[in-house]
Amino acid sequence: MREVLKVEGMTCQHCVETVSETVAKMAGIEKVEVSLEQKEVIVEFDESQTQSEDISAQIVAAGFEVIG
Numbered sequence: 001m002r003e004v005l006k007v008e009g010m011t012c013q014h015c016v017e018t019v020s021e022t023v024a025k026m027a028g029i030e031k032v033e034v035s036l037e038q039k040e041v042i043v044e045f046d047e048s049q050t051q052s053e054d055i056s057a058q059i060v061a062a063g064f065e066v067i068g
């Protein structure tokens with residue numbers, strides 16, 4: 001499953017790395033790409049192991065805002 005999340009609050013490359021690492025270490029994540037310019041997190045994951053809500057929750061817990 002591929003999902004594009006709109007994420008607010010990323011201001012620099014360090015934020016991008018924080019979000020990437022936070023998502024990448026979750027179970028079931030196959031691929032994660034973060035675009036600072038587009039304010040997007042593109043994630044591919046195994047739906048049997050995680051849900052987009054769980055991914056959003058982890059991003060929020062890391063200090064960012066997920067829109068929608």
Ligand SMILES: [Cu+2]
Binds near residue numbers: 010011013015016
């Ligand atoms: Cu930053």
